[in-house]
Amino acid sequence: MKLHVSPDTFPPRGHEAKRLSIVDSAAAVFCREGFAGANIDLIAAEAGVSRQTIYNHHGDKEKLFVAVVRDLTERCNAGIFATIATFPDQPKDLEADLIGFAVRLNQNCICNRDGKFLRKLIQTEGERYPELFAEWREQGPGRTWPAIAARFARLAYGGYLAIEDPDVAARQFLGLVNAELQTTFMLGGSPREDEVLQSATNGVRTFLRAFGKRRSATSVEKQGALASA
Amino acid sequence: MKLHVSPDTFPPRGHEAKRLSIVDSAAAVFCREGFAGANIDLIAAEAGVSRQTIYNHHGDKEKLFVAVVRDLTERCNAGIFATIATFPDQPKDLEADLIGFAVRLNQNCICNRDGKFLRKLIQTEGERYPELFAEWREQGPGRTWPAIAARFARLAYGGYLAIEDPDVAARQFLGLVNAELQTTFMLGGSPREDEVLQSATNGVRTFLRAFGKRRSATSVEKQGALASA
DNA sequence: ACAAATTTAGACACTCTTGTCTAATTCGTC
DNA sequence: GACGAATTAGACAAGAGTGTCTAAATTTGT
Structure with missing residues (x-):
């Protein structure tokens, strides 16, 4: 586990940016549709990433919700x-x-x-x-x-x-x-x-x-x- | 469409009773699980009726929700x-x-x-x-x-x-x-x-x-x- | 420019759910 | 007791969604 001191440059920037984008879109979709009704494909589309990326980052629908x-x-x-x-x-x-x-x-x-x-x-x-x-x-x-x-x-x-x-x-x-x-x-x-x-x-x-x-x-x-x- | 004057005897009593029981259980399940997460089988079980009876009475998950x-x-x-x-x-x-x-x-x-x-x-x-x-x-x-x-x-x-x-x-x-x-x-x-x-x-x-x-x-x-x- | 890591698209198996259908059973009524 | 209506259990097709896998494409750091 590396510690990243400068908040902007060291860690792969696109990576964190995508994580943020995913959590953001997930928030919107979970709100609109509820946990059961929320669709991972829809979250992916709204975040502008592929479904697999979501699973790479958060592993699981429930873990994503917790995040x-x-x-x-x-x-x-x-x-x-x-x-x-x-x-x-x-x-x-x-x-x-x-x-x-x-x-x-x-x-x-x-x-x-x-x-x-x-x-x-x-x-x-x-x-x-x-x-x-x-x-x-x-x-x-x-x-x-x-x-x-x-x-x-x-x-x-x-x-x-x-x-x-x-x-x-x-x-x-x-x-x-x-x-x-x-x-x-x-x-x-x-x-x-x-x-x-x-x-x-x-x-x-x-x-x-x-x-x-x-x-x-x-x-x-x-x-x-x-x-x- | 018959009009039933006495509220208790004329129309098949078991029928109305089941309708009430269904709506009651449906309310509980819709609340607990949300519309998308609500399961017709679960509602049926909780109401003590078969799934088919629910469809006979209300036709449709969405119509049931409205009711x-x-x-x-x-x-x-x-x-x-x-x-x-x-x-x-x-x-x-x-x-x-x-x-x-x-x-x-x-x-x-x-x-x-x-x-x-x-x-x-x-x-x-x-x-x-x-x-x-x-x-x-x-x-x-x-x-x-x-x-x-x-x-x-x-x-x-x-x-x-x-x-x-x-x-x-x-x-x-x-x-x-x-x-x-x-x-x-x-x-x-x-x-x-x-x-x-x-x-x-x-x-x-x-x-x-x-x-x-x-x-x-x-x-x-x-x-x-x-x-x- | 090269190499590693990340992302992507798509196919896939698997599960779950809805809504329909049928045949058997139960219930209320005469 | 018999008749008709309502209910039941179960099978069923169709669709949707999750999570996995793979190979190709892209991005990132050196």
């Missing part, structure tokens, strides 16, 4: 932690800053390609691969939720919010902010950008009505005009 | 409307009554067998059968959300709540009340009874902090003890 889930989990986690790093610790405008955070989280981690695919695979095949998705649960929600909760705890400690249980607050924040996207998520679709913003805005306003310390001055404006049209 | 989704949608809708009928219009204890409503909705419509199956089928096969699930969307969310929103509007009109947009409030209510069950739902599991109660309690308290008119006297107590343990 896909691991890859997605890793990339999604990276995205989530990168976004958590943008959480407003010392907000100027708490409402606007939280809305921004919520929109970033949605656009970069939940509605993007990887997030959509991972979510669907968990929903679809989660019960069939308990150990694989137990691993996801530890690496994913098990690490991201506490991180988000810690940020809310910090806001509370800084006097910006009045919350008792940061874990509950974090989950409720996400629940509120995605409240209007549930049906879209359920059907596997991606909400439009304005829908994400709308849901985040409404959600954060309600969140701050419940947990905000002082009522932020710029609150109501002309909301509700779009909602019931 | 399953229609059946589930119908039963779930009935359950939801029955539960909406128990919405507290003139609450004595608003917090307790809303918690009760939320728990009923979860236990009778979302976490029960039919709800779980329908949710999974929508998530799994929704993209493959646009017209079928468009129908579900109209019959299901398209009718239930307005009904729930109307009840919240009534509470607001009665002076129990201070909400601007009943539709938004209804969606946020559900989002809050299910905030702590998301991971479980995602993996296709059913939360325990105490988890449902816990999530509903926390959700309703936050909801009332945001939209309640007067702070209900019995509010905080010893919450938070379980949450972070």
